[in-house]
Amino acid sequence: MKSQIVGYQIIKLLTVDSTNNYVAKLVNKSKVSFGTVIMADFQTKGKGQRDNLWHSDNGKNLLFSIYFDSSFLTTNTIFYLSKIIAISLRNFIFNISGKNVKIKWPNDIIINHQKIAGILIENQLKNNNIYSSIIGIGLNVNQINFIKNLSATSLRVLTHREYDLKSLLEIFINVFNSNLSTLKEKNFNYIDNQYHQHLLNFNKWALYKENNSVFKAKLSSVNEQGFLDLVLENGKTKSYDLQQINQLI
Known part of the structure; x- marks a missing residue:
């Protein structure tokens, strides 16, 4: 596979419809390289699973997408990309908060039954084979008020601290890059063990x-x-x- 270092280029935007959409447009114009990260202060149409919207206050949270070379995976194993991202995000949040962080299938990260982060992956095919993936991640960081009936929390609510978003992004990228070797080596049993260890309601x-x-x-x-x-x-x-x-x- 082609080598890639996630985060070698980080592009910062003020406002965008969604970072995933922005990356997709760059891909269509052949103006983006694998490993590029797009982050934004605000998304007007941030996307979540099942066509849900991701609600976020302007400049308060970490909203970003990664353009990833996933061609070494197949349509039968592509979900392991989702698993390794969930593991990386879960461990990253745990290291900061010290809380009991769980992965909620398919791609939410929760603490005390409240959502703190979400993942949305959109895969691209070429000749019926996996070619690339756009990995969208939203993490509640400095927001303290959430819309009514939304069970959510943030790092600031949990730790009573404010965080620099760019610094947090760089830390997460380091965690993700360190875990990529496991995925590239296709050590799926290890990934499964790690994923299920932190999976909400596993064996319950x-x-x-x-x-x-x-x-x-x-x-x-x-x-x-x-x-x-x-x-x-x-x-x-x-x-x-x-x-x-x-x-x-």
Whole structure:
């Protein structure tokens, strides 16, 4: 694969619709290199999972996207990129906050059942093979007030400190780069162990919602395709993808 160092170039924007969209436009114009990071003070249409919007106060939080060469992965193993990012982000937040940080499938990071960060990855194909990925990350940093009915927290709320966003970004990039060798070497068993160790409700009974039906199940794994494997109360195991099910906290 082509070598890349994530963060060798960081481009800072004031306002953008979303950093993922901005990177995608650069890709279409062939004006961006692998490893480039785009960060913004504010997103007018920040994106989350399931077409949700990411709400963030201007200049308060870390909002960025990475253009990543993921061509060494296949359509069957691309979710390991999501896992290594979640592990990196979880460990990064833990090192700063000292709190019990959990990964909530598919790509949220939570503390005390409150969301502190989210990940959105958009993959590009070439000749039906994985070619590249745009990794979008939002981390609540200095924001202290959140919209009504949004269960969220931030580093400032948790630690009573304000943070320099650029410095935090550089620290995260170092953590991510240090973990990349595990992914490039395709040490998937190690990644799975690390991921499941910090996965919310792993091997525990919890409530899930499919359509309008709420049921109890035990989370046995997140498989290599990124599907949630649940043990149902009748003892059978069933796999669910992102569009089929919601995990209730």
